[in-house]
Each structure stands twice: as structure tokens, then as C-alpha cells.
Amino acid sequence: MNDLLTGIQTAFLLILTADSEVLDITFRTLQITFSSVLISTIIAIPLGAIITFNEFWGKKSLISVIQTLYALPTVIVGLLCFMILSRSGPLGTLGWMFTPNGMVFGQTILIIPIMTGLTIAALQAIDPIITDTIRSLGATRFQFLKSHLREARFTIMAAVIIGFSRAISEVGTAIMIGGNIKGHTRVLTTAISLQTSMGNFNLSLALGIILLVIALIINLFMGIVQNR
Amino acid sequence: MIDIADITKTFDKNTVLTGVSETIRKGEIFAIIGPSGQGKTTLLRILGLLEKPTTGDVLLEGKSIVKLSDNDPVRRRIGMVFQNPVAFKDSVYHNIALGLHYRGFGKEEIRERVLQKLDEIGLSGYEERKATTLSGGEKQRVSLARIMVTGPDILILDEPTANLDPVSTEVIEDLIRHYNKKLGTTVILSTHDLIQGQRLADRVAVMMNGHFIQSGTIFDVFTRPCSVDVAKFIGIGNILVGKVIRKEDGLSVILVHDVEIHAISNAPAGTNVRIAIRPEEITLHTGPDRWSSARNVIFGTIEAVKPFGIISHVNVKSGELTLSVQVTWQSIRELDLKPGVEAVLSFKAPSVHIMPEENGNECI
Numbered sequence: 001m002n003d004l005l006t007g008i009q010t011a012f013l014l015i016l017t018a019d020s021e022v023l024d025i026t027f028r029t030l031q032i033t034f035s036s037v038l039i040s041t042i043i044a045i046p047l048g049a050i051i052t053f054n055e056f057w058g059k060k061s062l063i064s065v066i067q068t069l070y071a072l073p074t075v076i077v078g079l080l081c082f083m084i085l086s087r088s089g090p091l092g093t094l095g096w097m098f099t100p101n102g103m104v105f106g107q108t109i110l111i112i113p114i115m116t117g118l119t120i121a122a123l124q125a126i127d128p129i130i131t132d133t134i135r136s137l138g139a140t141r142f143q144f145l146k147s148h149l150r151e152a153r154f155t156i157m158a159a160v161i162i163g164f165s166r167a168i169s170e171v172g173t174a175i176m177i178g179g180n181i182k183g184h185t186r187v188l189t190t191a192i193s194l195q196t197s198m199g200n201f202n203l204s205l206a207l208g209i210i211l212l213v214i215a216l217i218i219n220l221f222m223g224i225v226q227n228r
Numbered sequence: 229m230i231d232i233a234d235i236t237k238t239f240d241k242n243t244v245l246t247g248v249s250e251t252i253r254k255g256e257i258f259a260i261i262g263p264s265g266q267g268k269t270t271l272l273r274i275l276g277l278l279e280k281p282t283t284g285d286v287l288l289e290g291k292s293i294v295k296l297s298d299n300d301p302v303r304r305r306i307g308m309v310f311q312n313p314v315a316f317k318d319s320v321y322h323n324i325a326l327g328l329h330y331r332g333f334g335k336e337e338i339r340e341r342v343l344q345k346l347d348e349i350g351l352s353g354y355e356e357r358k359a360t361t362l363s364g365g366e367k368q369r370v371s372l373a374r375i376m377v378t379g380p381d382i383l384i385l386d387e388p389t390a391n392l393d394p395v396s397t398e399v400i401e402d403l404i405r406h407y408n409k410k411l412g413t414t415v416i417l418s419t420h421d422l423i424q425g426q427r428l429a430d431r432v433a434v435m436m437n438g439h440f441i442q443s444g445t446i447f448d449v450f451t452r453p454c455s456v457d458v459a460k461f462i463g464i465g466n467i468l469v470g471k472v473i474r475k476e477d478g479l480s481v482i483l484v485h486d487v488e489i490h491a492i493s494n495a496p497a498g499t500n501v502r503i504a505i506r507p508e509e510i511t512l513h514t515g516p517d518r519w520s521s522a523r524n525v526i527f528g529t530i531e532a533v534k535p536f537g538i539i540s541h542v543n544v545k546s547g548e549l550t551l552s553v554q555v556t557w558q559s560i561r562e563l564d565l566k567p568g569v570e571a572v573l574s575f576k577a578p579s580v581h582i583m584p585e586e587n588g589n590e591c592i
Contacts, residue, residue, distance in 0.1 A: 129314045132278055133371070137327040137378065138304035147326070151316055 003201065011206035022203075026210050029187040032100050033168045036107035040163055044112050045156060048119025049145050063120060069113030074172030081106040081177050098179040103187070106173035111163035118159030122152040154226050161222050165215060229254040229414055230275065230382070235284035236438075237270050244270045245281070246438035252416060257408050259429035260418040260440075263461060267438045268418040269311075269386050275416060276308035276384045288382075304331065307375035311387040313367035315359035320351065323359045323370050327378035345373040349403060365396025372400065376407055383407065385417040389424065401428055422462060426450065434458050452581060456502055459583065464504040465541070465552040472499045479523070479577050485548035490523045491580035502583040507554045509579040512542060513572045514563050522574035526551070530569045533560060544571050 014022050051062065083089050085097045085105065096102035126148060134147045149156065171189040178185030180194055188211045195204040230252040237245040244267045252258050260268050273279040275286060277296060286294050288302065296302055307327075316323050324345055328338045346352050349369040354362075359370055368388065375383065385404065389397040405428065407413045418435075419425050425432050426446050433443035442454045453459035459467055470484035472495045480493040482503060495501055511522070528546030540560050542553045551573055555565065565571070 127314055129310050129312055130316065132273075132308070132310060133314060133316075133374070134326075135278055135298075135303075136276055136306075136308040137330055137374070138301075139330050140299045143330050144298070147316075150318075154317070 007201045007205045008209075010202035011209050014203065014206040015210065019206075022206055022210070024183065025186055025188055025191050025207065026214075028100070028185075029168065029189075029211075030214070032103050032174075032187060033107065033164060035104045036111065036167050037160060037164045039104065039108045040111045040115050040167075041160055043108075044115035044159075044163070045119050045149065047112075048116045049123060049149060051116070052120050052123040053145065053148070063117070066113050066117040066120070070117060072110060072113060074110060074170040075176065076172075077106055077110045078173040078176030081109065081173060085177065097177065098181060098185060100178070100185055102177040103174055103185060106177045107167040107170065110170060110173060111167050114166060115159050115163040118162060119152075119156055122155035122159065123148055125155065126151050157222060157225065161218060164218060168211065168214065229289060230416075231285075231287040231290075232271075232275070233285045233287065235271070235274060235281040235286065237267070237274065237279070238282045244438055245274075247284070248435075248439050250433060250440055250443055252414065253431075254414055255408070255412045256430040257404070257415040257417070257428050259425040259432045260416070260435050261420065261422060261425045261432055261461075262418075262435035264420060266435045268435050271435070272308070272384050272386045272416065272418055275382075276306060277303050278308070304378065305381045306384065307378060307380035307382070308384040308386070309368070309371050309375055309388050311390050313364050313371055313391070315362060315367045315370060317358075317360055319355060320346070320357050320359045320362070320370060321355040324373050324377055327374060331378065341377050345377045348406070349373045350399070363396075365392050365399065368392060368396065368400055369403070372403055376411075376413075379411070380413065382414045382416065385415065387418055387420065390420070397424070404428060422450075434461065436461070453504065453583065455583060456504075459502075459504045459581070464581070465507040466503075466505040466510075468503050468505075468549070470501055470503055472497050472501060480582075482580075482582075487526060487546060487549045489580060490577045491582055492577055493582040495582060504581045504583065505551065505575060505579055506581075507541065507552045510551060510553045510573050510575045512544070512553045512555055512559075512565075513574070514565070514569065523577040524573075524575050524580070526573045528571055528573065530565060530567050530571050532567055533565055542571075544573055546573075 051059065081102065084091050085094065085102050086092055087097070094101070096105060130151055131148070134144055139147060169189065171193055174180070174187050175190050175193065178187065178190065180186050180190040188207050192204045192207045195207070232248055232250045232252070235245055235248045236243065248271055260271065262268055270279065274281050274294070277293065280294055285292050288305070293302060316326065321342055324342045325338050328341060343352070346354060349372065351366065351369060359367065362370065388404070389400050392400065401424065404415060404417070408415050417428065429446060431443065431445055432449050433440040434449060435441070436457055442449055442458050449458070450462055453462055453464060456467055468484045470482040470489065472480045472493065473483045474481050474497050476490070479490045480495060482489045482491055482501060484503065489503065491503060493501070526546050526549070528544040531543040531545045531550060534541045534543070535557070538557055539554050540557055542555050542565055544551050544553060553573060559565070
């Protein structure tokens with residue numbers, strides 16, 4: 001119990017004195033997570049809209065598959081990305097193995113299903129009379145999509161937040177593709193894992209608190225936007 | 229303006245429309261009335277270009293409009309308001325401006341038009357309100373403004389007041405009338421509210437079993453239903469079977485059970501007919517005085533008194549014939565009407581409506 005208290009004290013000290021290693025890891029984590037969320041958003045939202053508003057063979061099965069992938073284990077994504085990005089893999093020439101780019105690649109694959117699936121759910125939840133109204137107002141195909149995305153914006157924003165949360169908190173892909181190289185690919189989760197195994201509980205706790213605070217800030221921001 | 233040419237619509241194996249034909253004239257208010265589940269909404273969705281007919285065609289000024297692409301500008305001439313009021317998760321201003329954004333109007337013009345519409349629907353000052361927080365009646369006003377701000381030539385309304393309170397209903401009806409008269413917008417609406425049909429429409433069509441069984445002016449349809457089904461739907465209470473037995477003073481004498489009823493009809497003697505007499509056109513007396521001016525006078529006994537709000541329906545039996553009469557609750561008390569009391573019914577010959585004996589439901 002005493003260990004825990006002194007741990008928390010030291011953790012705050014590390015944060016308040018702006019420890020350079022802690023700052024470095026935090027900054028890199030944000031960079032990698034925001035990159036993968038941005039790329040996933042650009043892919044998942046249009047993809048979700050296309051799947052929702054088009055009828056095609058196997059649509060229901062496709063949605064089921066996407067929903068199943070919500071639970072995609074991070075180590076499996078890590079394994080797949082390892083095979084794709086390693087020197088002999090199909091994208092080996094990119095040289096992304098053990099780089100932040102590789103980690104963004106892995107996290108993007110990890111969160112695209114959940115963001116696409118939640119976008120589909122958000123669009124399907126729109127009142128059909130809203131859809132009729134949009135058509136009746138004479139929307140072009142593009143305006144039709146735009147108005148639907150706008151109507152579902154709050155739920156879609158939640159999908160993005162969930163994607164962000166999954167990306168920032170995962171450790172499997174980060175460690176397998178990034179390799180937890182100090183000053184290069186070390187992020188909050190991999191650092192916590194390493195420091196804990198080395199017995200540096202104070203640093204681990206500090207990093208854990210930072211992780212939680214980031215999640216809190218993002219969610220507060222989300223709440224403010226939704227209440228506007 | 230709009231020619232509906234023998235439209236049918238089948239969903240999976242369920243045929244909803246069985247052949248609808250009608251011409252809707254420019255600038256009129258055309259009401260489709262009929263019981264629920266008879267295809268009114270489906271027809272309006274086809275006219276509103278939200279659904280395609282299985283067979284048949286819809287012509288707008290002579291050109292087919294059933295196969296327009298999503299981006300065809302003709303779609304923008306037709307606007308539709310739905311039964312359940314909906315609002316976009318946006319400000320009232322943005323809700324009304326949406327169609328203008330689609331049409332690429334400039335900011336200034338949008339502002340001017342939206343504010344004018346807000347004024348018309350009595351919601352000035354509501355611009356920044358979240359539209360989803362409005363009441364049902366207010367939302368429906370916004371829905372109407374959202375369509376009308378785009379200036380459609382044809383406005384389609386599917387039961388626009390079915391879920392609204394009487395005050396909101398009146399506001400919506402006034403707006404519909406206003407847009408029809410001021411802007412010349414052609415209005416096609418459906419309603420199960422007969423009184424609303426009568427209040428608003430220039431012409432009505434009765435939809436039953438997936439097609440129009442009768443259409444015409446309000447007067448035509450409501451005083452001369454072409455079949456027993458229509459008569460029942462428009463609330464003519466006394467529908468009876470009889471036979472023309474002779475002609476007398478230019479009138480037909482129809483034997484109904486053992487009672488002779490005088491009516492105006494071309495039907496030759498010997499024809500079997502159905503007759504309908506509106507309960508409100510029958511006068512009920514209890515004394516022997518002053519009932520003799522009407523052509524038909526029937527003596528009977530009160531069988532039942534059924535209260536219907538401030539009006540009661542009184543059933544009077546004469547031999548085998550039972551007629552229903554409308555009486556105010558005041559008269560019920562003053563005349564002490566109750567079962568067993570003797571009563572005299574009188575009604576004029578033109579109050580008796582003659583229909584051919586049932587030949588299916590077809591009568592157009």
C-alpha cells in the first residue's frame with residue numbers, strides 16, 4: 001500500500017517537473033495515435049456510408065464480419081503486420097518494421113473495423129423520414145450522403161473517440177511492430193509494460209496516469225461538442 | 229398537371245396499389261381519403277418520387293416522371309411532408325435552409341427566404357433553437373416551411389396532421405390553404421379525417437382496396453357516394469336495401485321492408501336499389517304537430533339512444549325498418565327520449581340517396 005502511495009507521489013512529481021523522457025514518450029504516443037485515427041477516419045467513414053447506402057450481394061455478411069473484427073486481438077494484428085511489413089513480406093520494401101510508420105499502419109488496421117461498423121450503425125439509426133425528407137428536398141447523391149453524415153455526426157464522433165481509445169491503449173501491435181525502441185518507437189503502453197517488468201513502478205504509474213488523463217480530456221471535449 | 233395512369237405497386241408478393249388512375253389539375257387541392265392501410269401512403273410516395281410504381285406511369289405536364297435519376301432537376305419541383313414530424317439535429321434556421329443549400333443559393337438570399345418563412349409559420353425568433361426540442365406541431369410547421377421555402381410547384385402531404393393536436397392542425401391547414409391560394413401550389417394530400425378533406429380540398433378521391441373507387445368534388449362524393457362501401461366510409465348511417473315499386477309525382481317510391489320511401493331517382497319500377505339517408509337529415513318529433521311538410525313521414529318507436537359526445541344517435545324502429553337519427557343531448561333531455569317512446573321521423577325526398585344494388589366495389 002505504501003509503495004502505491006509513494007508511487008503516485010513520484011508519478012505526479014515526474015509529470016509536474018516535465019521529465020524529458022515522460023514528455024518524449026507522451027508526445028510520440030499522441031503523434032502515432034492521432035495519425036492512425038486520422039487515416040482510419042478518412043477510410044472508415046466513407047466506407048461505412050458506401051456500405052450503408054448501397055445494396056449489394058453479401059451486405060449483411062460483410063457487416064457481420066466487420067462487427068466480429070471489433071474484437072480483433074491486437075497481437076493478431078501485430079502478427080499480420082509483422083508478416084506484411086517484415087523484409088520478406090509484401091510491403092517489406094517500405095522498411096516500416098520497427099518504425100512509427102509501421103505502428104500507425106498496425107493501429108489503422110486495428111481500428112478501421114470498429115470505426116466502420118459504428119459509422120454503419122450510426123447511419124442506419126437515422127429516422128427513415130429524415131432520409132425521405134432529404135430526398136424530397138431534391139438532394140443530389142453527394143448532398144444526400146453529406147446530410148446523412150451531418151445528421152449522424154455525434155454518433156460518428158463517438159465512433160472516432162472509440163477508435164482513438166482502442167489505438168492509444170493497445171500494446172500488442174505497438175510492441176510487435178514498434179519494438180519499444182527508446183527514443184524511437186517507445187509509447188506509453190509499451191513503456192509501462194517494460195518499466196513494470198523492470199520494477200520501476202513509479203515511472204509506470206506516471207505514464208499510466210498520463211494515459212488516463214489524455215482519455216479524460218478527449219472525452220470531456222466530446223461531451224462539450226455534443227452538448228452544444 | 230399530373231396524370232396518374234393505371235399505377236400498380238407490389239411489395240414482394242403484397243399488392244398495395246391495384247390500378248390507380250386520375251388527373252390532378254394545376255392549382256387545386258386534391259385530397260385522398262380512405263381507411264388506413266389502403267395504399268394512400270404508397271401512392272403519395274410514388275407521386276413524391278420516393279418509390280417507383282410496379283406498372284403504370286405518372287406524367288407531369290405530359291412527361292413521365294417515374295424513372296428520373298437522383299440528380300434530375302424535375303425532382304425539385306415536387307416536395308413532400310410526412311405524417312410524423314421530423315427535424316434535423318440542427319437549428320431551426322438550418323432545418324429550413326437545407327433545400328436552399330442543395331440548390332446553391334447565396335447566403336444573403338437564403339437568410340432572407342428563411343426569415344420570411346419563419347414569419348409565415350409564426351416561429352420568428354426561433355432561428356437558433358434546436359429543432360429537435362420543438363413540439364410536434366412546431367416541427368410539422370418547420371417541415372412545411374422547409375419544403376415551401378424551395379418553392380415547389382407540387383406539395384404532397386401524407387396525413388400531415390394525423391399526430392397533431394387540434395390547434396396545431398388548424399395552423400397547418402391554414403398554411404396549406406395560404407400556399408395554395410397565394411403561390412398557386414398544387415396540393416395533394418391524404419387524410420383519414422373526412423372533415424379535414426372537406427375543409428381543405430377542391431376535389432377528393434376515395435381510396436379503397438388499392439385504387440380510387442370514386443373521385444369528384446366534395447359535394448359529389450359526400451352527397452352521392454357511388455357504393456355502399458363509400459357511403460359507410462363517409463359516415464352515411466342508414467344504408468338500406470329496397471326496390472322501386474312505382475313512380476309518383478316525378479318521384480320514385482321505394483319499398484324498404486314494409487315502408488314506402490319517396491326519393492328522386494331515374495331507376496325504373498322493379499329495380500333493386502340500395503338507399504342511404506344521412507342521420508342528420510332526418511328530423512325526429514314526438515308530438516303530432518308540424519312534421520307534415522317533408523315527403524317522408526315514418527311512425528316508430530325508439531329502440532336505443534347512443535351518446536356520441538354532444539350529439540346522440542337515436543335508433544327508431546318502424547316495423548322491420550330501423551333508422552338512425554342525430555339528436556342533440558339537449559333535445560334528448562327536453563323531449564325525454566328513451567327506448568320505448570313513440571317518435572315520428574320525417575325527411576325530404578332529396579335526402580334519400582340512391583345507389584345501384586351492390587355490384588362489387590367498383591363504381592367509377
